[in-house]
Amino acid sequence: MMGTRAHSSHPGLSVQPDRAVTVHRTLPEEVAVAMVFDGSSAAVMMATPADVQDLAIGFALSEGIVTAPDQLDGYELAEHPNGLEARFWLREDRAEALAARRRFMAGPVGCGLCGIDSLAAAARDLPKVGDGPRFTRDEVARATDMLRDQQPLHDQTRATHAAGLLLPGQGITLVREDVGRHNALDKLIGAMARQGMDPATGAVVMTSRLSVELVQKCAIAGVTTLIAVSAPTAHALRLATDAGLTLAAFARGDGFDLYSNPYRIVDEVSHVA
Structure with missing residues (x-):
C-alpha cells in the first residue's frame, strides 16, 4: 500500500528507433477509495490518493447524498492493505437520500456510471x-492553457486529469488533479465546499471530453459554464442544453466551439454559415 502518496518513481526501458535506455519515471498512484457513510460503503472507486477529503465531500454533493457540507460530520481517513476509506457520518435526514441512491462502483475510473443500481438513476x-x-x-x-499551467502532478507524471475553477477577470483560482476526470471534478467541488466558495460564481474547466456524468455533476453543484479541451458527447450536450449550462469545447489557444446557452460568452464572434 502506498498510503496517501500521489506519485512514486519506477524504472523502465525507453525503446527508441536506434537505442534502448534505462529510465526512471514518476507515475501517479491509483488506489481503491471507499466512500463510507454511517458505516456503509456507498461507492468504491480507483483514485489518486491526494485531496481525498475533497473527493469524498465533492462526491457526496454531486451525487445528492448531501446538499451542504454541514450535513456531513466526523470525517476520518482510514488506511487498509487494499486501499483507503473516507468515512463520514450523516445527519439523520440525509441517511434516507443515501439509501435512495445507493451505488457500488468498483470498476475503472474511466466510467463514472459503473454500478448504478438502475437505469432510472443514471437518467x-x-x-x-x-x-x-x-x-x-x-x-x-x-x-485550458491556464489550467495546464497549474497541474504539478501532470507535470511529474503526464498521466492525470485536472478540473479548475475559472473566475471572471481572475483566471483559474483553484485546481484539483486525479487519474480520473470524474474524481478530479468531485475533488474540485469538494474543495470549493470546504472553502465556502459558490460554484455558481465561476466556470469549471476540464482537461477531458465532456461526458454525461460531468454535466450531471456540474448541474447538481450549480455550475453554469463548463469548458473543456475536448468534445462533448451528444447526450451530454442535450442534458446541458436542458439544464441551462453553457458548454464550450475544444478550447485551445485562440478559439473554442460553443454548443449551448451562448449568452454567457459576452463578446461572441459573428456566426458565418
Whole structure:
C-alpha cells in the first residue's frame, strides 16, 4: 500500500528507433477509495490518493447524498492493505437520500456510471442552473492553457486529469488533479465546499471530453459554464442544453466551439454559415 502518496518513481526501458535506455519515471498512484457513510460503503472507486477529503465531500454533493457540507460530520481517513476509506457520518435526514441512491462502483475510473443500481438513476432529472457570470471570448479560449499551467502532478507524471475553477477577470483560482476526470471534478467541488466558495460564481474547466456524468455533476453543484479541451458527447450536450449550462469545447489557444446557452460568452464572434 502506498498510503496517501500521489506519485512514486519506477524504472523502465525507453525503446527508441536506434537505442534502448534505462529510465526512471514518476507515475501517479491509483488506489481503491471507499466512500463510507454511517458505516456503509456507498461507492468504491480507483483514485489518486491526494485531496481525498475533497473527493469524498465533492462526491457526496454531486451525487445528492448531501446538499451542504454541514450535513456531513466526523470525517476520518482510514488506511487498509487494499486501499483507503473516507468515512463520514450523516445527519439523520440525509441517511434516507443515501439509501435512495445507493451505488457500488468498483470498476475503472474511466466510467463514472459503473454500478448504478438502475437505469432510472443514471437518467435522473437535473435542476435548472442559475444565470451565472459572463466570460469574455478570450477567457474561454485561454482557459485550458491556464489550467495546464497549474497541474504539478501532470507535470511529474503526464498521466492525470485536472478540473479548475475559472473566475471572471481572475483566471483559474483553484485546481484539483486525479487519474480520473470524474474524481478530479468531485475533488474540485469538494474543495470549493470546504472553502465556502459558490460554484455558481465561476466556470469549471476540464482537461477531458465532456461526458454525461460531468454535466450531471456540474448541474447538481450549480455550475453554469463548463469548458473543456475536448468534445462533448451528444447526450451530454442535450442534458446541458436542458439544464441551462453553457458548454464550450475544444478550447485551445485562440478559439473554442460553443454548443449551448451562448449568452454567457459576452463578446461572441459573428456566426458565418
